[in-house]
Amino acid sequence: MKNFKVAILGCGTVGGGVAKIISEIGSELSERANCTVELAKIVELNASYAVTRFELNPDLFVDGSNDVNAEQANAAIKEILADKSINLVVETIGGTGDFVYNTCLDILNAGKHLVTANKALLAERGKAIFEAALANKVTIGYEAAVCGAIPAIKTIKESFSGDVIDSVSGIMNGTSNYILSNMQNNNLGFAEALKMAQDNGYAEADPTLDVNGGDAGHKTIILIKLAYGIDVTMEELPMIGIEKIDKEDIEFAEEIDAKIKLICYAKRNGDEIYATVRPMMVKNDNFLSGVDGATNALRFSNRYSGIHILVGEGAGSSETASSIVGDIIFAARYNEQINNEAAPTSLTFSDDRHFEFPYLVTFSTEDAPGTTGFITSEIGAEGINIDTVSHNRRGLDNATFSVATVPCKIDKINNAIENIKKKRPEILVKEPKIMPILYSDRK
Template sequence: MDYFNVAILGCGTVGSGVAKILIDMPEELAVRAGKKIQLVKIVDLYPKKAAANYQIPMQLFCGGGKDLLRDEATRCIDEIIADPNIHLVVETIGGTSDYLYGIMHRILSAGKHLVTANKAMLAEKGGELFRLARQKNVLLGYEASVCGAIPIIKTIRESFTGDKILEISGILNGTSNYILSKMQHEGLDFPTALKNAQEAGYAEADPTLDINGGDAAHKLTILIRLAFGANIDYFSLYKEGIDQISREDIDFANEMDCSIKLICYARQMDGKIFAAVKPMMVKNDNFLSKVNGATNCVEVKNLYSGKHYFVGKGAGSLETASSVVSDIVFAAKYQGMAISMPDLKDFELVEAGSIVLPYNITFTTEDRPGITGLVTTAIGAQNINIDTVSHNRHNKDKAYFSVVTMPCTLNQVKQAIDQIKQKAPGLLLEEPKIIPILY
């Protein structure tokens, strides 16, 4: 049986998990891959720390286990890239630096398979890397980059090949889902729930990308390219995070039998892509409303086979590592045959303001007669049909009420609000909250 030799760059949360699985189950992997998969080298600046969790043998580390300076690590990486006996490199360093981009580029240029969990790099600068992988006929594996353990990449690539994907949506960021679940089910406010997520290890010390929708948008960008073969730009994708969601929004949603979720959404139609990352009010009889905590869920709607849901762990050391290892097995087994990403075509990315959805608009106004009429007249003047006006609350001198529209565009909603502001300056005490509804 042939050998298939693997090196790991960056032995942190995910990289160390990959090392553990490769060391723990060599016989099973050999049967599945038809080759003996061997972990031959690990590069990490701090081997002792990296090896601690899973007792990874020190001799696997470049430098024999001593801490490395950056230059020394770079030399180790260069040796790996130059080594004809290393067939695949796992990149679990992370980040989008030019330094790392250069390394990934050189790995592929050397004709080696590359497996990565680096969604940011692939979403922001992936195009050239995928082109290079195809040109060199090697696998650029990224199962672990979208929703950790959920095998959505290979499912789209290898299983949904007898169908056409029409829509992809889902809950792709576990941290924000954890925070929203805590707010909904334990009555916490946003800052407390965020702190809670950080203490539980779900949110980073700098949680910006989780909170502002950036991480979810990275994943959605990758899914759009794979599922629709659509060449879209990550930076043009509309993204809005959960940092503006308040206890009141959660309560309003609850009264409407909805749960607020950070929803990723993409649909292809007539050569156009409609896509956004946005908090939405999900009706409680929709499956997505049942996905709580740090769990992820991907919903795929196909032309022939209808709706599918994939639910699983979106993060975690061994969870994500198991996806990396599945890509290693795939590369070893189907060497030279695997296609990482289809040829991408240019699609028009529809401006988020013109996507048609039903909206819930929550107004905070002065508490006096005539306001409902004024607000609903302005909405009707924009050709928006109103579904319900409800959930009035009065609190001191303020009135809170929400208007649920029939499907319309965000631009229409915004124009209606502008008109209200013009007609009755000072009436709106806060900027209205505009949240789409997912039935």
């Protein structure tokens, strides 16, 4: 059997998990890859900790169990790049800075396959990296970058290649899902639920990227590129986080048999693609509404094969590492015949004005008779059919209620709101909240 040699840059939570799996089941992996998969070198500044934490052979490291400095690490990386016998490099350094970016380019330009879990790097600076892989006829494995252990990437790339993905909706950020689940199941406010997530290790001290949709956005950009062959930037992707979800929103969700979830969403309509990351009202007949806690899940609606659901662990050391090892085996198997990335397509990135959704619109108004009639009439005047109107919640001197519409374009909702404000400027005491509704039976 031929040898297939692997180096790992960065031996933290994920990189260490990769080293551990290869150390533990290397011979089974080699059988599957039809070549000897060999872990040749690990570069890690904090080697002493990594050796102990993952029970690894110190000989794999630059200077055994001794920690090394940046200069030594850089020299080791240069050696790996120059070593023709190394076929694949795992980048588990993380971040989006120039060092990791250039290192990835160097790996590919040295004719080596690259496997990475770095969603931020691929989403924000991925274009040149994918181009370098193509130019050098090597592959980039990034199964671990989207939803940890869930085989989202290979399912789209290798399993759904005989179909057209009409839409994909996913719960792809465990932290925000954990927070929303606790708000809904335990009647907590956002701040309390966030603190609980931090106390239980489900949220970082700085949870910004998790709760503002940024992390989910990175994953969505990678999925869109793969599923539809188009490059979308973080600036272009409409993103709304979960910070402003309050108990009232959750009550309105319950009233229409729905749960609020941070949904990564992409939909194809002819040659147009719309995508967004934002809280949506997910009806309870949609599988995603029942996905609680830190679990991740993806729901595909395909033209020929119908509905698919994938559920699994979105994070964790060995969970994410197993996806990386799967990518290593794939590269080892199909080494000489790598087919990179979706070919450029004629699809274009569009916005929600071209797509119809059912929406839940929440109005806070003066508490006066005739208000519901006036507002729903204005919605009707725009040609929007109303599905349900919630019970009216009366406060001290104002009232709140929500209107669920059948699928319509967002412009019509906005027109209706504008007309309401124009005709009775005093009636709305705050800006209406608008949230799309996800059904099970509507694609």
